[in-house]
Amino acid sequence: MTLGLGIESTAHTFSASVIDDSGKIRSNVKSVYRPPSGSGIHPREASRHHAEVAPSVVLSALKESSINYRELDFIAYSAGPGLGPCLRVGATISRFIAAYYDKPLIPVHHGVGHIELGSLLTDANDPLVLLLSGGHTMVLAAVNGRWRVFGETLDLTLGQLIDQFGRTIGLASPAGPTVEKIAEKGSKYVDMPYAVKGNDLSFSGLLTSVKRKMPEEIQENLAFSLQETAFAMLSEVAERALALLHKKELLVVGGVAANARLRQMLELVSDRHGCKLKDVPAEYAGDCGAQIAWTGWLYFKSGYSVKPEKAFVSQSWRIDEVDVPWRS
Ligand code: AMP
Ligand code: MG
Numbered sequence: 001m002t003l004g005l006g007i008e009s010t011a012h013t014f015s016a017s018v019i020d021d022s023g024k025i026r027s028n029v030k031s032v033y034r035p036p037s038g039s040g041i042h043p044r045e046a047s048r049h050h051a052e053v054a055p056s057v058v059l060s061a062l063k064e065s066s067i068n069y070r071e072l073d074f075i076a077y078s079a080g081p082g083l084g085p086c087l088r089v090g091a092t093i094s095r096f097i098a099a100y101y102d103k104p105l106i107p108v109h110h111g112v113g114h115i116e117l118g119s120l121l122t123d124a125n126d127p128l129v130l131l132l133s134g135g136h137t138m139v140l141a142a143v144n145g146r147w148r149v150f151g152e153t154l155d156l157t158l159g160q161l162i163d164q165f166g167r168t169i170g171l172a173s174p175a176g177p178t179v180e181k182i183a184e185k186g187s188k189y190v191d192m193p194y195a196v197k198g199n200d201l202s203f204s205g206l207l208t209s210v211k212r213k214m215p216e217e218i219q220e221n222l223a224f225s226l227q228e229t230a231f232a233m234l235s236e237v238a239e240r241a242l243a244l245l246h247k248k249e250l251l252v253v254g255g256v257a258a259n260a261r262l263r264q265m266l267e268l269v270s271d272r273h274g275c276k277l278k279d280v281p282a283e284y285a286g287d288c289g290a291q292i293a294w295t296g297w298l299y300f301k302s303g304y305s306v307k308p309e310k311a312f313v314s315q316s317w318r319i320d321e322v323d324v325p326w327r328s
Pocket of ligand 2: 110114133134135254255286287
């Protein structure tokens, strides 16, 4: 039995998880930094939060799975992309554990973590992926050992669009769940710019437009119209990629995947293409250590690890630059 520890710290969440080689999640402990209402994540404050909670989160993850450091076969950490100060907290603690206990250390791309845990939990085999985390809005499919991009945002991510709208109406980030509730009460569609370019997306005009309309329209209708427009844009690019690639599974991962209205639209898209919608259980849709631990295991199995002194973090690391040998 192989046991791995995964540590996630790219943005608001510090999380640690122990997973085994059968894909059983033995523990998945999280602590989320909450910025004050109306403001976004402050990297220094978030990293301070992470540094404070890190020892107890890691210890709880080990305790819940009834193992100690020595029984671990590898340590995996999210090496990017993300906020520099936050990434460094996770990398430092991982490097220390790996060096002290002489364990293989595995840097994991955060986006790959979202996708691979999603595939494990939904039993997806060769999906078209919508990666909708705070830092990504991408349409992806695996070709020759890499996740290749078939559409992405040219400016804001979908999560940033929703969070920045939330901030302007006084919500703290991440604002997605509250914006979703507000949108459910909206009934009138307010015209908004729809910007699909080729198979890419642009959300910045949508944000400007919704801010401009703030004085003359109620929040509920604005939230509703923002979601309808942005989700329709995403559905269009997903549909075009499905028509091109003929995938039989559509896997939706990342925090925004928790949105019920988005899932409803993607269900219709999937039905039209004879494809099965695979959505990750809400508990594992957002950032968590299990994503990193499971992807760590896939790398471990492929024989990949780094020496602690070679451990790195990368704030902007494109997913299509990362080798995923098990997808060859
Ligand atoms: P992640 O980085 O994967 O944890 O995703 C975080 C992003 O997901 C943030 O931008 C959140 O606002 C967004 N999010 C979380 N829940 C929802 C929801 N129910 N609807 C829309 N966006 C959401
Ligand atoms: Mg994420």
